[in-house]
Amino acid sequence: MRVLITGLNGYVAWYLLQNIPPEVEVAGTLRPGVTNTFKFPARSLDLEKDISSQLSNSPADAVIHTAALSSLAACEQNPRKAMRVNAQATGELARWCARNKVRMIYLSTDIVFDGEQAPYAPDDPPSPVNWYGKSKYAGEQHVLRECPERGTVIRLPLLLGPSPHKKNFTDWFLERARANREIPLFYDEVRTPLPTEEAAGKIWDCLLTGQRGVIHLAGKKSYNRMELGRKLALEYNVPGAKLKALSLKSASVPRPRDVRLKS
Ligand SMILES: NC(=O)c1ccc[n+]([C@@H]2O[C@H](COP(=O)([O-])OP(=O)(O)OC[C@H]3O[C@@H](n4cnc5c(N)ncnc54)[C@H](OP(=O)(O)O)[C@@H]3O)[C@@H](O)[C@H]2O)c1
Secondary structure (H helix, E strand, O other): OEEEEEOOOOHHHHHHHHOOOOOOEEEEEEOOOOOOOOOOOEEEOOOOOOHHHHOOOOOOOEEEEOOOOOOHHHHHHOHHHHHHHHHHHHHHHHHHHHHOOOEEEEEEEHHHOOOOOOOEOOOOOOOOOOHHHHHHHHHHHHHHHHOOOOEEEEEEOOEEOOOOOOOOHHHHHHHHHHOOOEEEEEOOOEEOOEEHHHHHHHHHHHHHHOOOEEEEOOOOOOEEHHHHHHHHHHHOOOOOOEEEEEOHHHOOOOOOOEOOEOO
C-alpha cells in the first residue's frame, strides 16, 4: 500500500515513520523550499495554494494528513490562515482523495470540544472555543462531506514524547526543566494524554483495518497539566523541575477546560 504522509517533517509524522508497517511504502510532502533529509521520496505541497494541481501524478492508495497550522497562538493571530490551511486545504485534499479513490486519514484534535461536557464520545457535537479548534472542526466536516466513503477523522488528545524534529509539549517541558527555568502549567486544564508512539501505532492500525467515520484516540487516565508536569518530572528524572501552577483564566488564547475523550 502506497501511503502519502503530508507534513513529513512534523512531530506526529516522525513517530509514524518510526513504525511503518511492512506492507506500507511511504512517500511524503514537504513545504516548498524545505530540503528532504528523509530516506523517503517527498514532493512539495503548500497548503496555502490549490491542492489538487500540486498533487497531480501522485500515486497513492492512502493519505495520512498530518500537515496543519498546529499552534493555538498562530491560529488565533491569523484566523484566515488557520481556516485556509486547516479547513479549506483539507477540503481540497478530501475532494482529490474522493476523485482518485484514495483513502484519507485526517488528524484532528480534542480541542474541537468546548470543555464543558467531558468526557466526549466521537458523536458528541463539537463546539470549539478558539480558531485552532474551529479550523480543525471545519476540516473534519470537509473530510466527512467530500470523502464519505474513504475518509476517517482521528481525534488525538495531547500527545507525549520527545522529538528530534518539531518540538512538542514534552520537549518544551524538558528544555525548561533542564535549564532550571520555571514551568508554567494550567492546574485547571484536563486532558487524556497518550504517548505519541502508541498514537502512531493506532493510526497505522486504523488505516490498515479500514476503520471509517470519527475515531477518538485517548489515554485511559486523565491529568491536569500540573499532574502531568509531576508525572513527566518523575519519568524523565528531573525531580527539581520548578512547576508553577497557573489558571486557564490567565491563558492568552481561550482554551477548553476539560476535553477528556472516550472512544
Ligand atoms: N501534537 C499533538 O499533541 C496533537 C494533538 C492533537 C492533534 N494534533 C494534530 O495532529 C496533526 C499533526 O500535529 P503535529 O504536532 O505533528 O504538528 P506539527 O509538528 O506542527 O507539524 C505540522 C506539519 O505541517 C506542515 N505545515 C504547516 N503549514 C503548512 C503549509 N502552509 N503548507 C504545507 N505544510 C505545512 C509543517 O511544515 P513546516 O515544518 O515546514 O512548517 C509540518 O510538517 C495536526 O493536524 C494536529 O492538529 C496534534
